[in-house]
Amino acid sequence: MWYSGLKIKTFRTGGVHPHEYKGLTEECSIINFPVPQKVIIPLSQHIGKTAKALVKKGDMVSEYQLIGQKDGKISANVHSSIPGKVVDVVMACILNYQVLSVVIQLEGEFKTGNLKKDEWEPLKKEEILKRIESAGIVGMGGAGFPTDFKLSPPPDKKIDTLLVNGVECEPYLTSDYRLMMEKTDEIVEGIKIVKKVLGVRTVFLGIELNKKKAIKKFKDRLTSESNIHVVPLKVKYPQGGEKQLIKAILKRQVPSGGLPFDVGVIVSNIATVYAVREAVLFQKPLTERVVTVAGTIVEKCGNYKIRVGTTVSEVIKEVGIHGPIGKVIMGGPMMGINVSTVEAPVMKGTSGILFFSEKEARSIDYSFYKPCIHCSKCLEACPVNLNPSMLSILGEMEKWEDMKGYHLQDCIECGCCSFVCPSRRPIVGWVKAGKALSA
Amino acid sequence: MYRLSVSPHIHSKASVSRIMWTFIVALMPAMAASIWFFGPRALYLEIISVATAVITELLTGLLLKKRITLSDGSAVITGLLVAFNMPVSVPYYVPIVGSFFGIAIVKQLFGGLGYNIFNPALAARVFVMFAWLPEMTTWNAPLTTSGFSKLAGFNFSIDTITTATPLAIAKMKGMAGLLTEFGSKMGMYKDLFLGKCPGCIGETSALALLLGAGLLLLTKIIRWPIPLSYLATVVLICLLSGNDPIFHLLSGGLILGAFFMATDYVTSPMTPKGMILFGVGCGLVTMVLRLKGGLPEGVSFSILFMNALAPLIDRYFKNPVLGVKT
Amino acid sequence: MKIQELSKGLFKENPILVLMLGLCPTLAVSTKAIYGIGMGAAVIFVLTCSNVIISLIKDFIPDKIRIPSYIVVIATFVTIVDYVMKAYTPELHKSLGIFIPLIVVNCIILGRAEAFAAKKNVLDSFFDGIGMGLGFTLALTLIAVIREILGAGTITLKLLGYGWIVEIPHLNPMIVMILPPGAFITIGLILGFSNILKKR
Ligand code: SF4
Ligand code: SF4
Numbered sequence: 001m002w003y004s005g006l007k008i009k010t011f012r013t014g015g016v017h018p019h020e021y022k023g024l025t026e027e028c029s030i031i032n033f034p035v036p037q038k039v040i041i042p043l044s045q046h047i048g049k050t051a052k053a054l055v056k057k058g059d060m061v062s063e064y065q066l067i068g069q070k071d072g073k074i075s076a077n078v079h080s081s082i083p084g085k086v087v088d089v090v091m092a093c094i095l096n097y098q099v100l101s102v103v104i105q106l107e108g109e110f111k112t113g114n115l116k117k118d119e120w121e122p123l124k125k126e127e128i129l130k131r132i133e134s135a136g137i138v139g140m141g142g143a144g145f146p147t148d149f150k151l152s153p154p155p156d157k158k159i160d161t162l163l164v165n166g167v168e169c170e171p172y173l174t175s176d177y178r179l180m181m182e183k184t185d186e187i188v189e190g191i192k193i194v195k196k197v198l199g200v201r202t203v204f205l206g207i208e209l210n211k212k213k214a215i216k217k218f219k220d221r222l223t224s225e226s227n228i229h230v231v232p233l234k235v236k237y238p239q240g241g242e243k244q245l246i247k248a249i250l251k252r253q254v255p256s257g258g259l260p261f262d263v264g265v266i267v268s269n270i271a272t273v274y275a276v277r278e279a280v281l282f283q284k285p286l287t288e289r290v291v292t293v294a295g296t297i298v299e300k301c302g303n304y305k306i307r308v309g310t311t312v313s314e315v316i317k318e319v320g321i322h323g324p325i326g327k328v329i330m331g332g333p334m335m336g337i338n339v340s341t342v343e344a345p346v347m348k349g350t351s352g353i354l355f356f357s358e359k360e361a362r363s364i365d366y367s368f369y370k371p372c373i374h375c376s377k378c379l380e381a382c383p384v385n386l387n388p389s390m391l392s393i394l395g396e397m398e399k400w401e402d403m404k405g406y407h408l409q410d411c412i413e414c415g416c417c418s419f420v421c422p423s424r425r426p427i428v429g430w431v432k433a434g435k436a437l438s439a
Numbered sequence: 440m441y442r443l444s445v446s447p448h449i450h451s452k453a454s455v456s457r458i459m460w461t462f463i464v465a466l467m468p469a470m471a472a473s474i475w476f477f478g479p480r481a482l483y484l485e486i487i488s489v490a491t492a493v494i495t496e497l498l499t500g501l502l503l504k505k506r507i508t509l510s511d512g513s514a515v516i517t518g519l520l521v522a523f524n525m526p527v528s529v530p531y532y533v534p535i536v537g538s539f540f541g542i543a544i545v546k547q548l549f550g551g552l553g554y555n556i557f558n559p560a561l562a563a564r565v566f567v568m569f570a571w572l573p574e575m576t577t578w579n580a581p582l583t584t585s586g587f588s589k590l591a592g593f594n595f596s597i598d599t600i601t602t603a604t605p606l607a608i609a610k611m612k613g614m615a616g617l618l619t620e621f622g623s624k625m626g627m628y629k630d631l632f633l634g635k636c637p638g639c640i641g642e643t644s645a646l647a648l649l650l651g652a653g654l655l656l657l658t659k660i661i662r663w664p665i666p667l668s669y670l671a672t673v674v675l676i677c678l679l680s681g682n683d684p685i686f687h688l689l690s691g692g693l694i695l696g697a698f699f700m701a702t703d704y705v706t707s708p709m710t711p712k713g714m715i716l717f718g719v720g721c722g723l724v725t726m727v728l729r730l731k732g733g734l735p736e737g738v739s740f741s742i743l744f745m746n747a748l749a750p751l752i753d754r755y756f757k758n759p760v761l762g763v764k765t
Numbered sequence: 766m767k768i769q770e771l772s773k774g775l776f777k778e779n780p781i782l783v784l785m786l787g788l789c790p791t792l793a794v795s796t797k798a799i800y801g802i803g804m805g806a807a808v809i810f811v812l813t814c815s816n817v818i819i820s821l822i823k824d825f826i827p828d829k830i831r832i833p834s835y836i837v838v839i840a841t842f843v844t845i846v847d848y849v850m851k852a853y854t855p856e857l858h859k860s861l862g863i864f865i866p867l868i869v870v871n872c873i874i875l876g877r878a879e880a881f882a883a884k885k886n887v888l889d890s891f892f893d894g895i896g897m898g899l900g901f902t903l904a905l906t907l908i909a910v911i912r913e914i915l916g917a918g919t920i921t922l923k924l925l926g927y928g929w930i931v932e933i934p935h936l937n938p939m940i941v942m943i944l945p946p947g948a949f950i951t952i953g954l955i956l957g958f959s960n961i962l963k964k965r
Contacts, residue, residue: 255763364448370511374707424454566946
C-alpha cells in the first residue's frame with residue numbers, strides 16, 4: 001500500500017468506534033468568517049488563573065490589543081479580536097459557567113495591515129518563548145494548557161520527543177485536517193520552531209488513517225527531514241488523548257496523576273503548532289482559529305476561520321440553520337460541552353460548533369437512564385481501564401468520596417463508557433460531579 | 440434555551456432491550472429442540488412460564504412503584520429459562536410458581552433488573568426443585584418422532600416412559616450402564632449432542648444451544664472468559680479424575696448453564712480476570728457435586744454459589760488502572 | 766400504662782418482627798404451628814419469671830457481674846420448663862430439642878432483662894415479660910402456620926392427643942418451605958410486610 005513501510009499504531013486498552021460524520025466538512029476549505037458586530041471575550045480560556053482585565057467599560061480598543069494580562073505562571077494573555085468599544089466587563093455565562101469577560105462592540109477600522117515577517121532561525125529559545133507567551137497561545141485541542149508553560153518543562157525532566165497531535169479523533173471535526181491539508185509547509189515550520197524550543201531530536205506526527213491524504217501529504221513533504229516522522233494511527237477513539245497517543249506511538253505510560261513530560265514527551269496539537277508559528281514569525285496574538293461548523297441541520301457546513309469571541313448567534317446567522325435547534329455543542333460530540341444560550345462565544349480551544357436537530361438531541365436523553373446491568377461493556381471501552389460501572393453507581397448514590405477509591409482522578413472524561421452503555425447512563429456527568437465535589 | 444446534557448452527545452446503538460431480545464432469539468433453537476424432542480407439552484410449559492414471568496413483572500412493578508421494564512424483555516428470558524430447566528412431565532403449577540418466585544422474590548424484591556444477587560431463573564429452579572423433588576426428578580424419554588407433528592393435534596399428554604437421565608445412570612451404574620443404554624460410545628455422543636436423551640426440556644440439545652451461543656458470542660453480548668473457563672475446568676477435572684470429559688460436557692445442563700446462565704451480566708463478575716475465576720469456580724463446584732454429591736446434577740447450584748461470590752470477586756479482581764503502580 | 770407495657774410487645778415492639786431478637790429458634794422450630802405455640806409458651810414463662818426476679822433483685826447485684834447473675838436466674842427457669850415439658854409433653858419436648866435449653870441464651874430474654882427489667886419496677890417488668898412473650902409467640906406461630914401450610918399442607922394444633930390437625934385439600938406441599946430456606950424466605954417476607962405496615 002502507499003503507506004507501506006509505516007507501521008500503523010494504536011493504543012491497546014479500550015476505545016470505541018463512533019460513526020465519523022467527517023464527510024460533512026472534510027472537503028470544505030477554510031473560509032474566513034465575516035467580522036462579527038460584537039464579541040464576548042472570556043478572560044479565562046485556559047487552565048489556570050483568569051487573566052487580569054486591562055480595559056474597562058467605555059475604553060476603545062484596537063485589534064490585537066492586549067485586554068487581559070497573564071496572571072501568574074499558569075495563565076495566558078488575552079487579546080481583542082476586533083477593534084471597537086468595550087461595552088462591558090462582566091461575568092458572562094461561558095460553557096455553562098460564569099467567567100469574567102470583555103464585551104466589545106465593533107467600531108473603527110482595522111489598522112493593522114500586513115504583519116511584518118521575521119526569520120525564526122536566528123531567534124534565541126528565550127525570545128521564541130517570550131513571543132509565544134505574549135501572543136497568549138494555549139493548547140487549542142480543548143484543554144487549553146498555556147503553551148509557553150508547557151514548552152518550558154522543569155529542568156529535571158529530560159524531554160526527548162515531541163509528539164504532534166494530528167489525530168482529530170472526535171467525530172464531525174475536520175478543522176485540524178483542513179489546516180494540515182492547506183498549511184502543510186507552515187505546520188512543518190511550526191514543528192521546527194517548537195522542536196528548537198524543546199531541543200528535542202525526534203518528532204512524531206500522529207495522524208489517524210481516515211486522513212490518508214494528510215498522511216501522504218506530510219510524508220511527501222517530510223522526506224527530506226530525517227527527524228520528523230509521520231505515524232499513521234488506527235482509527236479509534238480516543239486516539240487523540242494525550243496519554244493514549246503517547247502509549248500508541250512511544251509505548252510509554254504516563255503515570256497516574258502525571259503529565260506527559262514525566263515520560264520525556266511533550267504533546268502539541270496541530271492548530272497550536274500553527275498558532276505558534278504565527279506568533280513567532282509575525283508576533284501575531286491568538287485571536288482567531290479554524291472551527292468546524294457542522295450538523296445535519298446546518299446549511300453551509302464548513303471550516304471557518306472565526307475570531308475568538310464571536311457568539312453562536314452570529315455563527316447561526318452566517319451558516320444558516322433549517323429546522324429547530326435541539327442542541328448546540330462546543331467541541332466534538334464525545335467531549336464537547338453543549339451550551340444553553342446563543343450568547344456563548346468561540347474560544348481559543350473551540351475546535352467545532354455542532355448543531356443537533358431536536359430529534360438528534362432527544363435520542364440521547366440521559367434523564368431516562370436505567371439501572372446498571374453490569375454488562376461490563378464500559379469496562380471494555382474505558383481507555384484508562386477504570387470501572388465506570390462502579391463510578392456510575394457511586395455517583396448515582398452521590399458517594400463522591402468513595403469514587404476516589406475507584407481512581408476517579410484518572411478518568412479522562414472521554415465518554416467512551418457512556419457511549420457504549422446500553423442503559424445510557426450519564427457516567428461522565430457523575431465523574432465530573434465527583435471530581436468537583438470530592439476535592 | 441437549548442437542551443443541556445453532559446457529554447458524550449452521541450451514542451452507540453446498544454440498548455438493554457436490544458441485548459435482551461437478541462438473547463431471546465439465541466434461545467429459540469433450544470426452544471425448537473425442546474418441542475422436537477419432548478412434544479407440544481414442552482411448548483405449553485414454556486408459554487405458561489413466560490406468561491407468568493411477564494405478568495409477575497408487571498404486577499410487582501406496579502405494586503412496588505418501579506418503572507415498568509417489560510419492554511426490555513428480561514422477564515421473557517427468565518420465564519424461558521425457568522421452563523427450560525424443568526422435565527417435560529412437571530405439573531403446570533411448577534413453572535408458574537417457579538417464574539413467580541424468580542421474578543417477584545429473586546429479582547424484584549432485591550431491587551429489579553440490575554440489582555438482583557442471584558440469577559432469577561436458577562434460583563427459581565432450585566426453589567421448585569426442593570419444593571417438589573419427585574416431580575422435578577421424573578424424567579421422560581424423548582419422543583422417537585418429531586414433536587412438531589403433534590403440535591397440530593393439541594396432544595399435551597405425556598405418553599413416553601419414564602427413565603433416568605444420563606448423569607443419573609452414570610452415577611448409579613457407571614460407564615457400563617451408559618453403554619447398555621445408548622449402545623455404543625459414538626452413538627451416545629451423537630444422541631447427547633443432538634439432545635436425544637432424557638433431561639430438562641431446554642438443556643438436552645447441545646447443538647441447538649451452541650447455535651444460540653454462537654449468535655451471542657458473535658454479537659459480543661456474552662464474552663468468552665466465563666463459558667470457556669467453565670467448560671475447560673470441567674474437562675480438566677474429568678481428565679484428572681478419569682471420567683469421560685465429552686460425556687460430562689454434553690450431558691446435563693452444562694452447556695445451557697455455561698453459555699446462558701453463568702454469563703448473566705448482573706450476577707457475574709465484570710473484569711476478565713474475575714470472569715475466569717468465576718468460570719473456574721463454577722466448573723469446580725459442578726464437578727464436585729456431580730461426582731461426589733447426592734444429586735446427579737450440579738450446574739444450577741454451582742452457578743448460584745458463584746453468584747453469591749461475584750460481588751466479592753469484583754472487589755478483589757479489578758482491572759489494573761493504566762499508570763497506577765500496584 | 767400497664768396495658769401499654771403489655772401491648773407494645775405484640776406489635777409496635779414485636780421482638781421478632783421489629784427488634785429482630787431471637788431469630789435462631791424462630792428459624793429452627795417454626796415448622797409446625799404447635800411448635801410455635803409450645804416454644805412461645807416456654808418463652809413466656811421464662812421471660813415473665815426472669816423479668817420479675819431480675820427487677821426485684823436489680824438493686825443488690827453489683828454492676829460488674831450482672832450478666833452472669835441474670836443468666837443464673839434465667840437458667841433456673843429454663844431448667845424448670847425443660848423438665849416440666851419433658852415430663853408432660855415428651856413429643857413436643859423432643860421436637861423442640863436443643864432449643865429449649867438454648868432459651869438461656871436467647872437474646873429476647875437477656876435483652877429484656879438488661880434493657881427493661883434492670884431499670885423498671887416489678888409490675889412493669891411483669892407486664893413487659895408477658896407482652897414480649899406473647900408477641901414472640903404470635904410471630905412465631907404466624908411463621909410456623911405459613912410454613913406448615915405451604916410446606917406440609919397441614920396445620921397441626923394437636924398436643925397430647927387433644928386438638929386437631931387441619932389438612933388443606935388439593936395442595937401439593939412445597940417441601941422447601943419446611944426446610945431452612947423456607948424459614949428465611951418466610952421471615953424475610955413477613956419482615957418486609959411488617960415494615961410496610963409500620964411506615965403507613
Ligand atoms: S470517561 Fe472516564 S471512565 Fe469513561 S471511558 Fe473515559 S476514562 Fe473511562
Ligand atoms: S456499560 Fe452501563 S450498564 Fe454496562 S456495566 Fe457499564 S454502566 Fe453498567
